[in-house]
Amino acid sequence: MYNRAMALRFDDAEIKTPDATTPVATTFTQEQVNAIMKKEKEIYQKKQSEIMGQLNILKDSKNLTDKEKSDLENQINDLRKQTMTTEELSKEQISKLEKSHKSSMDKLSEEKDIWKQRFTDSTIEKAIIDAAIENNAFYPEQIVALLTPKTQLVEELDAEGKTTGNLIPKVNYETIDEKGKIIELVLHPKEAVKKMTEENKYANLFKSDRTSGFGVNTLGSSMKSKIDLKDTAAYIKRRNEKKGIK
Numbered sequence: 160m161y162n163r164a165m166a167l168r169f170d171d172a173e174i175k176t177p178d179a180t181t182p183v184a185t186t187f188t189q190e191q192v193n194a195i196m197k198k199e200k201e202i203y204q205k206k207q208s209e210i211m212g213q214l215n216i217l218k219d220s221k222n223l224t225d226k227e228k229s230d231l232e233n234q235i236n237d238l239r240k241q242t243m244t245t246e247e248l249s250k251e252q253i254s255k256l257e258k259s260h261k262s263s264m265d266k267l268s269e270e271k272d273i274w275k276q277r278f279t280d281s282t283i284e285k286a287i288i289d290a291a292i293e294n295n296a297f298y299p300e301q302i303v304a305l306l307t308p309k310t311q312l313v314e315e316l317d318a319e320g321k322t323t324g325n326l327i328p329k330v331n332y333e334t335i336d337e338k339g340k341i342i343e344l345v346l347h348p349k350e351a352v353k354k355m356t357e358e359n360k361y362a363n364l365f366k367s368d369r370t371s372g373f374g375v376n377t378l379g380s381s382m383k384s385k386i387d388l389k390d391t392a393a394y395i396k397r398r399n400e401k402k403g404i405k
Contacts, residue, residue, distance in 0.1 A: 283310045283348075286328045290352035295366040302364065306330050306351060334358065 187195075223231070287306050291299035309332065315325040330351040332344045346354065355361040 279312050282312060282326070283307060283328045286310075286348040287352070290349040293349065294352050294356050296352070296364055297366060298364075302352060302355070305355075306332075306348065310348065 284303055284307065287303045287310070288299045291302040296302050310328050310330045312326040313329050314322045315327045317323050328348055330346050330348055332346050332351045332354060333341060334344060334354060336342050344351075344354075356365050356367070
């Protein structure tokens with residue numbers, strides 16, 4: 160039961176009341192948290208930018224070795240990436256991929272053009288050499304030099320005027336018609352070279368009994384060419400041997 164001793168203990172007990180100095184927990188809204196994080200990030204980015212500026216100045220120093228400059232460049236790039244947003248990083252990656260893709264495509268296009276030109280040159284040259292040998296040219300390379308600038312590869316057409324999918328050489332050949340008018344014909348190298356053998360201005364390029372347009376005998380058929388040619392392959396082989404090409 161209640162007695163004096165209990166009353167004394169109760170009276171002497173320490174009764175604690177809230178102290179004004181005791182910290183009270185604070186609750187923040189999501190907007191406040193975002194604002195705080197944004198501010199902290201801005202402070203961090205500013206410090207990083209200052210460091211990057213100092214590193215850039217140091218990088219430009221003439222007293223650094225190439226390795227030291229390379230290491231500094233890597234540090235600068237790392238710091239720059241740390242201050243970039245996810246969107247900025249994504250854009251940078253996309254830009255790098257686009258540049259890499261463009262570089263690869265440019266290289267492929269360049270290689271394609273090189274091989275296309277090689278194919279064009281070799282196809283045209285072989286066709287003209289074939290025609291020159293067939294028409295007894297003294298030196299086929301002379302015919303090649305005359306006709307190559309006027310020759311290009313074009314789509315082959317069938318009897319119905321449709322493309323066959325093949326490319327063939329055609330020469331834009333200038334000649335004079337029966338009325339003395341200059342005309343341009345589109346001929347296959349065989350036709351063009353054959354046409355050349357019929358014109359006086361080219362008579363001295365072929366083995367013939369005809370007389371050139373200058374009134375000089377064209378070495379006649381009795382004179383043998385210095386190069387005995389039987390076919391295109393033999394001619395090309397002989398020519399390459401002269402040039403030291405295997």
